Amino acid sequence: MFDWLIVGAGFAGSVLAERIASQRGERVLLIDKRAHIGGNAYDRHDEAGVLIHQYGPHIFHTNSEAIFSYLSKFTRWRPYEHRVLAKVDGMLLPIPINLDTVNKLFGLSLDSEGLAAWFAARAEKREEIKSSEDVVVATVGRELYEKFFKGYTKKQWGVEPSQLDKSVTARVPTRVNRDDRYFTDSHQYMPTDGYTRMFERMLDHPNIKIMLQTDFEEIRNEVDYRRLIYTGPIDEFFEFRFGKLPYRSLQFKHVTLDRPWLQPVAVVNYPQTEAYTRVTEYKHLTGQRHEKTSVTFEYPCDSGDPYYPVPRAENMELYKRYEKLALAQKDVWFVGRLATYRYYNMDQVVGQALASFRRICAEVAPPKNRALASAVAAE
Numbered sequence: 001m002f003d004w005l006i007v008g009a010g011f012a013g014s015v016l017a018e019r020i021a022s023q024r025g026e027r028v029l030l031i032d033k034r035a036h037i038g039g040n041a042y043d044r045h046d047e048a049g050v051l052i053h054q055y056g057p058h059i060f061h062t063n064s065e066a067i068f069s070y071l072s073k074f075t076r077w078r079p080y081e082h083r084v085l086a087k088v089d090g091m092l093l094p095i096p097i098n099l100d101t102v103n104k105l106f107g108l109s110l111d112s113e114g115l116a117a118w119f120a121a122r123a124e125k126r127e128e129i130k131s132s133e134d135v136v137v138a139t140v141g142r143e144l145y146e147k148f149f150k151g152y153t154k155k156q157w158g159v160e161p162s163q164l165d166k167s168v169t170a171r172v173p174t175r176v177n178r179d180d181r182y183f184t185d186s187h188q189y190m191p192t193d194g195y196t197r198m199f200e201r202m203l204d205h206p207n208i209k210i211m212l213q214t215d216f217e218e219i220r221n222e223v224d225y226r227r228l229i230y231t232g233p234i235d236e237f238f239e240f241r242f243g244k245l246p247y248r249s250l251q252f253k254h255v256t257l258d259r260p261w262l263q264p265v266a267v268v269n270y271p272q273t274e275a276y277t278r279v280t281e282y283k284h285l286t287g288q289r290h291e292k293t294s295v296t297f298e299y300p301c302d303s304g305d306p307y308y309p310v311p312r313a314e315n316m317e318l319y320k321r322y323e324k325l326a327l328a329q330k331d332v333w334f335v336g337r338l339a340t341y342r343y344y345n346m347d348q349v350v351g352q353a354l355a356s357f358r359r360i361c362a363e364v365a366p367p368k369n370r371a372l373a374s375a376v377a378a379e
């Protein structure tokens, strides 16, 4: 008999397994249908020995000291500030758009004030900012929108940006200075030995049993457990009762090249004609030294593993119907990006899992004879 069955060994499931096992002294069975732990953050050495991210580049960034210090129990960190270039009109230009982007693209020598005026002269007036197109054209105008955003967003989501919620392109800021960092969070790091090693340390506890290549469906009636934490797709849990929640998927083409480097930064975006959206070169992220280099091309598509919830109002409404069912379940907790149908960064999922753990501690008394560590109260 397990105290808890946890479905999914990504950040959501693994953080909860670790907390429950180490702080409540309860027995956890953690399952994943994939052949590995770590969920989408899983990394591995490829045949050439280069550390790559199986499901595309994962860069850790957060403003939360609590989340950073929690994960620091399981890894050391390598400082890394992410910089992205976009290939536009044959040039490699900084994205988010900044002073250098505009000056290089148009052969100008504007200063910050000049760029603010340049944007203002091109920005289109909008009564209300609703779509992903509105956000960009109302800030930098149509030409930059078409060069940097329109093609990329259409490839990424399979629909026109005018049909997508503003949140998609609002994630990418516009700057009038020369700051070319992709993120501005106070903590920006990569785990020194990789994500998988961090998960291995997290889950190395005698109260945690891991079963891989195991689908929840297969064992849901076979295993004895008291409570369930589910981090898989919420619509699947309820057998798609109200219909399928739409996701955008990706195909990853991993390639090793017989040369030390391919590109000047970890990620180059391709917003114009190529079928792929971006190319990632991992050694920039990991700091690994190797005579070869491994890169990943990303091709967005409709079918395949669910990666990105499609942010449209009707999809949120459908999710809300599933959420109502979820809230009525007894002894089941829904945590993580698939179970709550939201695009979350890793730190947000860790935060959500730690908050769920606090809720669990408030609602569920630990079994008798297994002392609740005093740390629980403090966290």
Ligand SMILES: Cc1cc2nc3c(=O)[nH]c(=O)nc-3n(C[C@H](O)[C@H](O)[C@H](O)COP(=O)(O)OP(=O)(O)OC[C@H]3O[C@@H](n4cnc5c(N)ncnc54)[C@H](O)[C@@H]3O)c2cc1C
Pocket (backbone or CB within 6 Å): 007, 008, 009, 010, 011, 012, 013, 031, 032, 033, 034, 038, 039, 040, 041, 055, 056, 057, 058, 059, 060, 061, 214, 215, 216, 217, 231, 232, 233, 250, 307, 308, 335, 336, 337, 338, 344, 345, 346, 347, 349
């Ligand atoms: C291409 C890409 C790039 C990203 N880059 C970044 C980044 O740079 N920085 C960042 O902070 N975040 C990034 N993210 C987001 C990050 O991947 C997520 O925040 C994080 O992985 C979410 O963790 P999770 O546990 O909720 O979900 P997941 O990691 O998806 O884990 C869920 C697990 O549940 C398993 N599962 C599902 N259904 C079942 C079932 N029925 N039975 C058994 N197991 C099941 C799945 O196999 C999976 O392993 C990126 C995401 C993508 C797709």
